[in-house]
Amino acid sequence: MEFIEQKIPGVFIIEPKVFGDERGYFMETYRKDLFDANVAKTEFLQDNESCSTYGVLRGLHYQTGEYSQAKLVRVIEGKVLDVAVDLRKSSPTFGQHVAVELSSRNKRQLFIPRGFAHGFLVLSETAVFTYKVDNVYAPNAEASLQFNDPALQIHWPVPESEMILSSKDRSGKPLSETILFE
Numbered sequence: 001m002e003f004i005e006q007k008i009p010g011v012f013i014i015e016p017k018v019f020g021d022e023r024g025y026f027m028e029t030y031r032k033d034l035f036d037a038n039v040a041k042t043e044f045l046q047d048n049e050s051c052s053t054y055g056v057l058r059g060l061h062y063q064t065g066e067y068s069q070a071k072l073v074r075v076i077e078g079k080v081l082d083v084a085v086d087l088r089k090s091s092p093t094f095g096q097h098v099a100v101e102l103s104s105r106n107k108r109q110l111f112i113p114r115g116f117a118h119g120f121l122v123l124s125e126t127a128v129f130t131y132k133v134d135n136v137y138a139p140n141a142e143a144s145l146q147f148n149d150p151a152l153q154i155h156w157p158v159p160e161s162e163m164i165l166s167s168k169d170r171s172g173k174p175l176s177e178t179i180l181f182e
């Protein structure tokens with residue numbers, strides 16, 4: 001298992017070791033001892049899974065304040081562009097983002113610390129997205145950052161005319177009006 005820190009410190013790509021043989025493959029997808037030693041001591045409390053069709057954009061979401069969630073995300077079917085935006089106002093990388101292609105083929109995972117907005121755009125016919133979070137769901141603390149806020153300079157590789165978003169995600173707030181983290 002390899003842990004590769006990204007341009008935003010604390011954000012990591014995790015590359016699992018894949019053991020292939022004539023039956024198929026095996027890989028360890030999470031090891032608490034290795035994760036805590038190489039990324040951050042984290043107690044994940046909830047696992048999520050969603051299935052989406054091509055062009056679906058889920059995000060950019062976060063839970064505010066004490067309900068913030070660190071996330072360990074991966075794709076078990078299909079391909080997505082996964083994006084995390086730094087919303088920590090005291091961070092040297094405030095407002096910057098990491099964008100990584102995650103797929104069932106590359107088997108990459110992305111770790112996103114607390115204090116980030118997160119979302120993904122589906123690039124395959126369908127995508128099954130599964131992830132761990134270190135804080136449970138808190139609907140009253142949910143917030144959405146506008147996915148196409150020019151201040152974020154995120155390049156989404158699907159025309160907006162082809163995107164499928166929830167009404168919540170269509171009404172995300174621009175960075176200038178967003179509830180930030182310390």
Ligand SMILES: Cc1cn([C@H]2C[C@H](O)[C@@H](COP(=O)(O)OP(=O)(O)O[C@H]3O[C@H](C)C(=O)[C@H](O)[C@H]3O)O2)c(=O)[nH]c1=O
Nearest residue numbers: 048050058059060061062071118119120136137138166
């Ligand atoms: C997130 C969540 C949702 N729900 C319920 C609430 C709604 O009735 C239904 C769909 O929720 P939502 O439309 O918020 O699902 P996504 O758009 O996939 O939201 C996620 O999208 C991006 C990718 C994220 O990073 C967040 O984890 C999360 O906000 O599931 C729950 O019961 N528990 C939960 O933890």
